[in-house]
Amino acid sequence: MSERLIFETGQPGRANTYFPNGRTADEFLPASALRDALPLPDNSELDVVRHFTRLSQKTFAIDTGFYPLGSCTMKYNPRVNEAMASQPGFKDLHPYAPDPLAQGALRVMYELERSLSAIFGMSAFSLNPAAGAHAELTALLIAKAYFAKIGQGASRTTVIVPDTAHGTNPASAAMVGYKVISLPSDARGRVGLEELKAAIGDDTAVCMMTNPNTLGLFEDHIHEIAEAVHAVGGLMYYDGANANALMGNARPGDMGFDLMHLNLHKTFSIPHGGGGAGHGPVGVAERLVPFLPVPIVTLDESGAYHLEHEREDAIGTMRSFWSNFSHAVRALTYIYANGGEGLTRVSQLAVLNANYVRARVKEFLPTPYDETCRHEFVATAQELKRETGVRALDIAKALLDRGYHAPTVYFPLLVPECLMIEPTETESKETLDGFIAALRDVVETAKRDPQAILDAPVHTVVGRIDETRAARHPDLRWVG
Amino acid sequence: MYAPHTDSDIAEMLAVVGVSSLEELVEVPDAVAIAGPLDVPPSLPEIELAAKIAGYAKANTAVGYTSFLGAGAYRHYCPPVVMSLAMRGEFLTAYTPYQAEVSQGYLQAIYEWQTYVCLLTGLDIANASVYDGATALAEGAIMAVNATGRRAILVSRAVHPNYRAVLRTYARGLELDVEELPVAPDGTTDTTNLEARLADKRFAAVVVQSPNFFGSIDAPAADVVAAIKATGTILIGVVAEAMSLAVLATPASWGAEIAVGEGQSFGNPVAYGGPYVGFIASTKEHMRRIPGRLVGRSVDNRGNDAFTLTLQAREQHIRREKATSNICTNQAHCALVATIYLAAVGASGLRRAAVLNVERTYALAERVAAIDGFSRALGAPVFNEVAVRVPATFGAARVLAELERRSILGGVDLGRWYPEFADCVLMNATEVTTPEDIDALCVALGDIAAAARESAAVHV
Numbered sequence: 056m057s058e059r060l061i062f063e064t065g066q067p068g069r070a071n072t073y074f075p076n077g078r079t080a081d082e083f084l085p086a087s088a089l090r091d092a093l094p095l096p097d098n099s100e101l102d103v104v105r106h107f108t109r110l111s112q113k114t115f116a117i118d119t120g121f122y123p124l125g126s127c128t129m130k131y132n133p134r135v136n137e138a139m140a141s142q143p144g145f146k147d148l149h150p151y152a153p154d155p156l157a158q159g160a161l162r163v164m165y166e167l168e169r170s171l172s173a174i175f176g177m178s179a180f181s182l183n184p185a186a187g188a189h190a191e192l193t194a195l196l197i198a199k200a201y202f203a204k205i206g207q208g209a210s211r212t213t214v215i216v217p218d219t220a221h222g223t224n225p226a227s228a229a230m231v232g233y234k235v236i237s238l239p240s241d242a243r244g245r246v247g248l249e250e251l252k253a254a255i256g257d258d259t260a261v262c263m264m265t266n267p268n269t270l271g272l273f274e275d276h277i278h279e280i281a282e283a284v285h286a287v288g289g290l291m292y293y294d295g296a297n298a299n300a301l302m303g304n305a306r307p308g309d310m311g312f313d314l315m316h317l318n319l320h321k322t323f324s325i326p327h328g329g330g331g332a333g334h335g336p337v338g339v340a341e342r343l344v345p346f347l348p349v350p351i352v353t354l355d356e357s358g359a360y361h362l363e364h365e366r367e368d369a370i371g372t373m374r375s376f377w378s379n380f381s382h383a384v385r386a387l388t389y390i391y392a393n394g395g396e397g398l399t400r401v402s403q404l405a406v407l408n409a410n411y412v413r414a415r416v417k418e419f420l421p422t423p424y425d426e427t428c429r430h431e432f433v434a435t436a437q438e439l440k441r442e443t444g445v446r447a448l449d450i451a452k453a454l455l456d457r458g459y460h461a462p463t464v465y466f467p468l469l470v471p472e473c474l475m476i477e478p479t480e481t482e483s484k485e486t487l488d489g490f491i492a493a494l495r496d497v498v499e500t501a502k503r504d505p506q507a508i509l510d511a512p513v514h515t516v517v518g519r520i521d522e523t524r525a526a527r528h529p530d531l532r533w534v535g
Numbered sequence: 536m537y538a539p540h541t542d543s544d545i546a547e548m549l550a551v552v553g554v555s556s557l558e559e560l561v562e563v564p565d566a567v568a569i570a571g572p573l574d575v576p577p578s579l580p581e582i583e584l585a586a587k588i589a590g591y592a593k594a595n596t597a598v599g600y601t602s603f604l605g606a607g608a609y610r611h612y613c614p615p616v617v618m619s620l621a622m623r624g625e626f627l628t629a630y631t632p633y634q635a636e637v638s639q640g641y642l643q644a645i646y647e648w649q650t651y652v653c654l655l656t657g658l659d660i661a662n663a664s665v666y667d668g669a670t671a672l673a674e675g676a677i678m679a680v681n682a683t684g685r686r687a688i689l690v691s692r693a694v695h696p697n698y699r700a701v702l703r704t705y706a707r708g709l710e711l712d713v714e715e716l717p718v719a720p721d722g723t724t725d726t727t728n729l730e731a732r733l734a735d736k737r738f739a740a741v742v743v744q745s746p747n748f749f750g751s752i753d754a755p756a757a758d759v760v761a762a763i764k765a766t767g768t769i770l771i772g773v774v775a776e777a778m779s780l781a782v783l784a785t786p787a788s789w790g791a792e793i794a795v796g797e798g799q800s801f802g803n804p805v806a807y808g809g810p811y812v813g814f815i816a817s818t819k820e821h822m823r824r825i826p827g828r829l830v831g832r833s834v835d836n837r838g839n840d841a842f843t844l845t846l847q848a849r850e851q852h853i854r855r856e857k858a859t860s861n862i863c864t865n866q867a868h869c870a871l872v873a874t875i876y877l878a879a880v881g882a883s884g885l886r887r888a889a890v891l892n893v894e895r896t897y898a899l900a901e902r903v904a905a906i907d908g909f910s911r912a913l914g915a916p917v918f919n920e921v922a923v924r925v926p927a928t929f930g931a932a933r934v935l936a937e938l939e940r941r942s943i944l945g946g947v948d949l950g951r952w953y954p955e956f957a958d959c960v961l962m963n964a965t966e967v968t969t970p971e972d973i974d975a976l977c978v979a980l981g982d983i984a985a986a987a988r989e990s991a992a993v994h995v
Contacts, residue, residue, distance in 0.1 A: 070879070071884075073884045074887040080889070083893045087784070088754070090780075095651070095885065098881060116629040122630070135581055139588045145592050145807065146806050148598055149604040151947050153597065156944075162591055185864070186666065222852035226855055229856040303572070305567050305568060327630040328626070329631070330864060330867035331864040332869055348704070375668050375811065376807075376808025378809060382810065388588055395576070400538065403557040406561050414551050452636065455637050481537050484547070512636050515636040516639050519835060526847075529829075530833070531660050531830070532661070533647075
C-alpha cells in the first residue's frame, strides 16, 4: 500500500492556525527582494499525523526488531537519554549564551571530554566534529598541521589504510590531499607486520586502523605496528567505529594510537535517527593537543567553565557551532548510567553475544576466520552461492521476510559474499536464538528451494527495487 | 545496565563459545592490556541519574532570559505535533536505510525533504542533508572546485564568520585558496572590484549569503551575477536562516547554481549549537557531484513505486578515496523534524511565521533607533536581524553586560568579528519575540542611555 506524497494531499488553507495573521512582507521589503508563490502544501494536522505515523510504520528500527548491522552498533537507545536532552535548560540554550549563564552545558561537555579521555587513554578530546567521517577529516587535518609545524609538511604525503578499513578512511585521507596506500590483510585477517614495514617510510603521515578490525578480530600485533609507524615518524590513527568491543579492557592510547575518533551514536547509545545526526569526538595524544579544533571547554581554578575560541595552533573549527550538544548530553547520561564497571561489562557482553552467534552460525554458514572474535564477526555465503546461486544479498532479503534486519553485506571487501554480524550487548539470548534459527532456516531453504530465497522479500511493503533504473533515470524529488 | 543477561545466560553462552569466563573472552596481549579499572564514576540508578543531569540543565540560566540572540541559530515556535511524530521509536532508532524494503517510510520522508528544499530554494535537486550550514558551504565549494577544476574560492566577508572559518579549515586540507570580498558601508557585499578579480578565471565560485550575517538582504544584482557567469564562475548562495526562504527571492531566482544553508529553524531547537541540518541544492548539471546521501524513486519487482538510496557510485563506501566527499552520516533525524514541521505549518503557516519575523524585527529596529544614542548601523533591508549602533562611550560589550544584569540577552557583539563594527550589536527578533520582550529591551536600553549621558556629563 503506497503512501501518497505530502505534496499530493491537502488543500490551501487547510493547515492548523499556528501563527497570527499579521501584515505582509511587501509592507517592509522591496518587491525585488521577495519571492513568487510559495508552492508548499497545506495539510490538516490530523492528516500530517497519519501521514508520518504510517511512514514510521514502514520503517524498521531497533525499537521494532533485532538489527545486527555489522560495524554500526545498533544497541538499545535508552529513553532517559532523550528525556535528559530535551529539557528546556539544554534544548533552548542558545550557542551564543554567555559562558557564565551556560555553566551546566559547559560542564556536560567538560565531563564528557574527561570521561572519554579516561575510557580510551587519550590526553584530550574535542567534541567539535559532527560524526565519524567528519572526525576522521578533523584528525587528518590535525596530523597535517602537526607535520607542518615540525617542518615535515611537504614530505609526509601518504596515509596507510588496511583493506579492511571503513570506506570513509580513504575518502577522508583524500580530502586532506594525502595519497592512500591500501594494505592487504594477511592470512589471519590482520595487518601483516612485514607488509606494513615495507609500505611505511619518511613519507608516511598516518596509519589509519580500527581495532578490533572490521572482521571482528583484535590486531594482536598492534603494539609492534605502532612502534614501527612511530619509528619512521608517522602517526597512528584509531577509527573508533568498533570501540564497543574495548571499554575497560584495552585503550587505544595504551596501544600507541596518537589520534582517534569515536562514534557516540554507536558505542554510547545515541539514537541513529535514520542515518544521523551522529557525533564524532576526536581524541589525541599530548603532543597533538595544541592542534585540536576550537572551541575547547576549559575549567578554571574558581570552578568556572569557559569556551576557548582562540588557540594559536588549532586547525580552526569544523562546524557552525561548538558540538552536537544534545548528543553530548545523551552520551554523558549513558556513561553515568553505566559507570566504569558497567561500561566494562557492556564491552564484555557485546563480545559474548557476537561469539555466541558466531559459534552457532558456523554450524551452517562458514566463518572464514575461525577464532574468538570481538564485538562482530563475518560469515561467507561463497559456498552457498556456488551450490545454490543464493548470494549474501539474497540471504539479507530473506532475513527481512523473517522479521530481522539484515547484517551488513559485502563488507569488508576482502571476504567474498560477506555477512558482517554485530548483535550488540543489549540483545537477550532468546533474541539471538531466534535470529540464529531464522538464518539457519534461510540457508536450509536455499539448499532445498533456492528460488524461494531469490524471490525474497515477499512479506515487506515493497519487493526488491530496481536500483539500476533509480540511478539511470534519477527521480530525486516530486515535480507536480 | 541495559544488557539483559542473567548469570545463567552468561554461563550457558560461554559454554557454547568454549571459554571459561568473560575476562578470558576479551583478553588482549599484555603489552596493551589496561592497567586498572576505568576512571569513571560508579553507575547511578536512573532516579539519581535523572536528578543529577537535570541539575546541569538548570544551571543554564540563560534560558530564563529575554533573548535577542540569533547569528546563525534561531529561536522559533515548533508545534508540539512535530516532536511527537519525530520522536516515534521507528524514526528515532532506525539507521541509514540500506535495506530499502523495510525502510520505505523513512526513505519517503527523505524524498519529501529533498523536495521541500528544492521548492524553497528554487533549484532542481537537493541531497538528504549534511551536518550543518557551515559544512554545507564547505561541501558546496568542493562541488564548485570539482566542476570547474579551479582551486580558489571568493567569499563575501558578510558570510557568517563561522561558515567562513569552516570553509578555511576544509580549504587547508585540500590546499584551496580562499579570498574575501569586502563589506560595503550599507552592510551588503561590496562588488565594485569583482569583475577585475574574476578576470583571470581563478575562482571556482563566488559565495554570498542572503540574508547575510548582518541580517541584510544581500542577493547580488543581475549585472553582478552576469559578470560572475561570464567568467565560468559558479555562484553559491548561502541561506543561514531557512525561514527567510518563505518570503525572500530564491537563490535560484538570483542566479545561484548551488544553494547551501542551515535548516535548523524548521522545528529544530537551538540546543547550544547542535545537531542542526545543513542542506545542499543545485541545478541538475551538478547532480553527480553533490555529496552525501540521495534518495530516489523507482519501482519494485511487483510494479509498485518504491524509494531507495541512489547514485551511490559517488559515495565513500563504494568509491573510497575517489568519492565526492567522505560524508557518510547525514542529519536524517533533524531533516525529518524539518520535514514534519514544514508539512504541519504548510505554505500558509510558514509564510505567516516568516512575515512575523520581518514585522517584529522592523518593530524592534524602529523602537531601538528611537532611543537617544542608539541607531540602526546599516541601511539595507533585513529579514529577522538588525545591526544596532550603541553609544560609543559605552561600546557593545558594556551594553550587553548591562542588559545581562537585567536578565536580557541583547544580541551578539559584532566587534568580535568585525573591528569596524565594534560599537554594534546584532539583534534578532522572530515570531517568538513578543511586544513585551521589545518593551523590556527598550526600557533597559533607555536606562543605559541615560546612564551613559550622565557619566559623559560627569566626565565633562
